[in-house]
Every structure is written in C-alpha cells, then in structure tokens.
Amino acid sequence: MKKIYMEEALKEANKALKIDEVPIGAIIVRDNVIIGRGHNLKESLNDPTMHAEIIAIKDACKNLGTWRLTDCDMYVTIEPCVMCAGAIYQARIKNLIIGSPDEKAGGVISLYNILFDERLNHQVKVYLGIMKMECSNLMKSFFSELRKRK
Amino acid sequence: MKKIYMEEALKEANKALKIDEVPIGAIIVRDNVIIGRGHNLKESLNDPTMHAEIIAIKDACKNLGTWRLTDCDMYVTIEPCVMCAGAIYQARIKNLIIGSPDEKAGGVISLYNILFDERLNHQVKVYLGIMKMECSNLMKSFFSELRKRK
Numbered sequence: 001m002k003k004i005y006m007e008e009a010l011k012e013a014n015k016a017l018k019i020d021e022v023p024i025g026a027i028i029v030r031d032n033v034i035i036g037r038g039h040n041l042k043e044s045l046n047d048p049t050m051h052a053e054i055i056a057i058k059d060a061c062k063n064l065g066t067w068r069l070t071d072c073d074m075y076v077t078i079e080p081c082v083m084c085a086g087a088i089y090q091a092r093i094k095n096l097i098i099g100s101p102d103e104k105a106g107g108v109i110s111l112y113n114i115l116f117d118e119r120l121n122h123q124v125k126v127y128l129g130i131m132k133m134e135c136s137n138l139m140k141s142f143f144s145e146l147r148k149r150k
Numbered sequence: 151m152k153k154i155y156m157e158e159a160l161k162e163a164n165k166a167l168k169i170d171e172v173p174i175g176a177i178i179v180r181d182n183v184i185i186g187r188g189h190n191l192k193e194s195l196n197d198p199t200m201h202a203e204i205i206a207i208k209d210a211c212k213n214l215g216t217w218r219l220t221d222c223d224m225y226v227t228i229e230p231c232v233m234c235a236g237a238i239y240q241a242r243i244k245n246l247i248i249g250s251p252d253e254k255a256g257g258v259i260s261l262y263n264i265l266f267d268e269r270l271n272h273q274v275k276v277y278l279g280i281m282k283m284e285c286s287n288l289m290k291s292f293f294s295e296l297r298k299r300k
C-alpha cells in the first residue's frame with residue numbers, strides 16, 4: 001500500500017473534475033507497475049457503467065490480456081458503488097485501497113460488504129482512509145460548485 | 151411483460167452458448183421496440199465486466215444517446231449478479247424480467263435485494279420466472295457439457 005498510487009488516483013479524479021464529471025479516479029497496480037487507470041466518464045460517454053473503477057479494470061485487462069486481475073491492487077479515491085464492488089470481485093482483484101467512504105451509496109463498507117461476502121467466489125482485502133481528506137475534499141468542492149450553479 | 155422478449159433474450163443466450171460462453175442473454179425494450187441486446191462475452195473479450203446485461207445497457211444507451219434508461223424494461227435469462235444489478239439501477243431501468251434465479255451469485259433476489267433497496271437513489275420492479283425452464287436448462291446443459299470435457 002503506497003501513497004504515491006493514491007496520488008495517481010487523485011490525478012485521475014482531477015481529470016474528471018476538469019470535464020465536469022463527479023471527481024473519482026482509480027489506478028490498478030501489479031508488481032509496483034501501474035497497469036490500469038481510469039476516471040469517471042459517465043456523462044461524457046453517456047454510459048452509466050463508465051465509472052472510474054470499471055474503466056481502470058477494462059484498461060488493466062486489455063494491457064494484461066486476461067480478465068483475471070489476480071495479484072493486482074486497486075487504489076480508488078472514493079468507496080466503490082454496488083456495481084463497481086461487483087466488478088472488483090468479478091475481476092479477482094487482490095487488495096482494494098479506498099480514500100474516502102461513500103456513506104450514501106458505497107457497496108464495500110457503507111451500505112453493503114460485498115467484498116467480504118464468503119458466499120461469493122472471491123473476496124478482496126480492503127484498506128480505508130489513505131489520503132481521505134484530499135479525496136473527500138475534491139468531492140465536496142465539486143458538489144458545492146454544482147449547487148452554486150443551480 | 152411479453153414472452154416474445156424473453157424469447158429474444160434466449161436467442162442472445164444461445165449466441166453465447168455457440169462460442170463457449172456461459173449462456174446468458176439480455177434484451178432492453180422501450181415502447182415495444184428492442185433498443186438494446188447483449189450476450190455474455192467475458193471470455194471472448196477478456197473483460198470481466200462484459201456480462202449480457204452490461205452489454206445490453208451500453209447498446210441501449212448508445213442507441214438512445216443517453217445514460218438514463220427510464221421507461222425501459224430489461225429481459226434477462228438468468229438473475230443478474232451484484233455487478234449487473236448495480237448497473238441496472240445506475241441505468242434507471244424501470245422493470246426487470248428474470249427467467250431463472252441464480253442461487254449462488256444473484257444480486258436481485260438470491261444473495262442480495264439490491265433493486266428494492268430504498269437507501270439507493272433508484273428502485274426497479276422485478277418479475278421472476280418467465281420461461282424459467284428454458285432459461286435454466288440452457289445453463290444446466292452448458293455446465294454439464296463443461297464437466298464432461300474436463
């Protein structure tokens with residue numbers, strides 16, 4: 001677990017912010033190499049599945065030539081939703097490092113505990129709170145700006 | 151809710167079967183027109199997110215030019231997993247018609263009840279059991295054939 005990778009995930013989140021997307025970023029790392037990255041592109045691509053985590057998973061799978069991301073870690077700025085938590089276990093990711101929780105919609109620790117569910121065929125180790133303030137503040141400023149505009 | 155659309159979803163599932171994918175198919179309908187379709191392509195595309203439901207959602211969004219599939223119904227041969235149940239509520243789908251339940255991994259009625267969760271920002275009406283035997287038998291024959299080969 002390294003802070004430099006959460007900094008990279010924050011760089012991705014900032015890319016989303018610049019194009020008026022909810023600022024969430026994700027990085028996938030294997031053997032100290034970044035093999036996948038993504039930021040939220042739901043509005044830009046008109047596709048509700050294009051969250052940062054799913055884009056990063058698709059990127060990593062393409063780069064590795066397999067859908068099995070065994071021995072890969074994901075760093076994500078905000079707790080994944082139910083869909084993305086599902087995608088993370090489907091991809092067999094080993095460790096998930098989360099910046100800030102999402103109390104309203106999070107599928108990992110807030111509303112559900114999908115990645116710890118032993119009825120499913122894969123479990124993921126979860127670490128929470130790396131650069132929490134930076135990750136959370138980016139979201140807060142985005143939504144505060146959005147409210148001002150309305 | 152019309153049987154002809156589940157027959158179309160079964161046609162999609164059969165396309166998956168022919169290329170050795172787990173045979174699951176999905177159709178999205180709005181105003182009696184099929185606007186999205188998909189079958190499982192996880193192995194073919196080396197992408198763990200390429201389940202029938204997500205492919206159908208992406209197809210429908212592309213055709214409608216929006217990520218909001220309000221007033222759209224999905225027909226799917228087998229109960230969606232957690233990831234796909236998440237994608238279905240993210241896409242704001244109105245009604246979900248399921249052929250057969252997935253007791254091991256289903257996110258709608260079997261392991262979780264994600265689409266009825268009032269803490270989330272959208273709920274989906276769910277109908278279960280349309281052409282259940284046909285949908286379930288396709289899966290059974292696929293896995294029985296798989297075991298024979300091993």
